[in-house]
Amino acid sequence: MPGFDSVTAYILAGGFGTRLRQAVPDRPKALAEILGRPYIYHLLDALADFGLARVVLCTGHMAQMLEDSLGPSYRGMELLYSREDEPLGTGGALKLALSRHPAELALCINGDSLTDANLAEYLRWFEMRQEPGALLLVPVKDAARYGSVSTDISGRVTGFVEKGQGGPGWISAGVYLLHPSCLEAVAPGQSASIEQDVFPALAEASALCAYRAQARFLDIGTPESYASAGRFLLGDEAAGDKLSPAVFLDRDGTVIVEKHYLHDPDGVELLPGAAEGMRRMVALGLRLVLVSNQSGVGRGYFGRDAVERVHGRLIELLAAQGVRLDALYICPHAPGKDGAGEPCGCRKPLPGLIERASRELGLDPARSFVIGDKPCDVDMGLVVNATTFLVTTGYGAAHAAAGDCRPHHVAAGLSEAAGIIESILAARASSGVEHA
Template sequence: MPDFNTVTAYILAGGFGTRLRQAVPDRPKALAEILGRPYIYHLLDSLARFGLKRVVLCTGHMAEMLEQALGCEYRGMELLFSREETPLGTGGALRLALERHPAPLALCINGDSLTDADLGAYLHWFTQHGDAGAELGALLLAPVDDAARYGSVTTDTSGRVLGFVEKGQGGPGWISAGVYLLRPSCLEGIAPGQSASIEQEVFPRLAEQGALCAYRARARFLDIGTPESYSAAGRFLLGQDEQGATPQPAVFLDRDGTIIVQKHYLHDPAEVELLPGAVNGLRRMAALGLRLVLITNQSGVGRGLFTRGDVERVHGRLVELLEGHGVRLDGFYLCPHAPDEGCGCRKPLPGLIARAAAELGLAPQQSFVIGDKPCDVDLGLVVNATTFLVTTGYGARHAAAGDCRPHHVTASLNEAADIIESILAARASGVTEHT
């Protein structure tokens, strides 16, 4: 894999998001939630996988909210900020960010685009492509069936950009996926403080100079800037093109004491520790075709003990640890409220499961709920799921006290997977389930 340590990522996250106001009225687009987590963390996770060490967020509208949410570090990546005091457009914002936080090569990403392209292959192609020193920038292109909404890019056989087709012309085409590799000299034509558009001003000029190339990636692309496309973002991240017609079973999992070691008001990523049997159990459940969905109460946020950003950094560490074992959780849904706030999402109330079921296309009554506390068991009973109490965390204490009535008591997630496998096999054969 190419060395991403020499590359700085610049995320263009300063847009007003006017088209998305209907769906996300109170926060910047980068904090719009997808699968229970703010979008920006999905993007940062994808960059962390390629070994990036430095990310600059170009911010404008609601910049302070974004800076407070993210902090200065995530999964070993340094997070820096470049705030626009007045709107500068994508080109002006990027020029300002490069002036404040210089880098020899910039990986620029639109803050409202999703793609599953291999960024490592993209960087390798750019650094090896022809006379790379003469090419100041590269676009990552993705194929679409109808380019009318986006406009398309034309190239010669070597990958050099020839021109741009305006929006409105339908039919298949290759479109910019909102990911660019740029050398700083690309932006020399923009004066300090000048408003400019990368797409409409910088790229056409570079193409005329023969200094812009394009990498065609057989990858999916989604612009989440409209309510319609935003509603499809979760399915996109899960690798689904469309919502399944039939709701599917899932495993709804508690976090502390169930997947990771119980820690008092955990908020430090360094303290995240997987429980024995957790990885193998999760892997086996996923292999059975079940979605794995985290459902967690985090009242420490509502009590003022730590922030939502602290929770997301803990979840980032959990994602990192599980990825190292080839395991992925499909959603992270949390209640940040204190017990006396009267919300509808704190376990054992079913609000989080209802939300996850709607967004992922799940059938709670055919699903499984696993945790180490009575609220987890009661949550499962409320939604008519099959319930498990694991004796990790606080589970052994509650099992001994008999203060909840789960369908099954197990020593680990791996042991729970044994029972779930048997239950699914019985369902498939038409045998009535006895719990």
């Protein structure tokens, strides 16, 4: 697509997150977990799908933790960092980042908001406009919390309505396309706000336009909105209280080829029939949730960033086969310990990962299925009254031969397991007994 090579994404991830401290007390907002993964990876996945090659993270508070957690690359994108020594505001931080990592065009994203707007369409529209800068606007039923943006008939921004005025409106989704000239008025080292200083001046000079997208938006900056972020990503914010069934999948030896302490994304290899089986499970109305012990993190063999790079590659491979995991949960602890040296409650066969996923996604373990290649997977499923499968991929064949666990079913792989699940669900439907 024209223009992609000139675009660099800049994620404003330097906020203190004071409103979110109650829910996430020990890490920056960008590392708050949603659906089992740090929030920043959901943003990075969207940018990777968009086709970008370079992302700059504008960091401040807890900057080193963020850099250590992400590393130098993800899904083929180079990750760069621009740390503020003193708070500079969003405008000052972006000015600093552009001086350190220049680009012809900046795709600037607030580090505490989510939207499912089509970024490729936004960029195509902007290139045709040939304007200095643009805001991406989304509609909300009540703009009081955010403040709204007014435009003229040509799409140029004419003004900003302050927060507190309720009613429907078009608000900024925190996704901006800006040429470096937009920040010429911000002096190096100057503290400035994009929203309060830069944009009003651009609007007054008729140098700011707005793209209206019929898209969803979520600001995760408060405990209440953060609690709903998982449902937002799944697209089921309107779901009722009825709990859903799911398939809880082990990773190594079940979905991908077993490799000792896998931490290199180049080593990710889907097992034969795995994607086909998962597609069939989704077609049956089941959520797909990965639950994996990753003690290599707790043992110090590799960091959480390595796990997420592996998961990024897994997401790519599954997407190419038409499969999307709803959530990925890991236990990063060494056996018997959590990060603080206390007994761990999430390492399989303990049910902590399933219990957490069930709370966050609205799942019913007793109507669900657990599939893995080890006794710990089967035992975890039995604890939560799920229907259990031992697959004979990975270590499963040896355990099946030894008879050292008692699953409800043994299957050659996920494709065969999907066929058995289909029969189970059909029997439940015909008998009218959901848990049969």
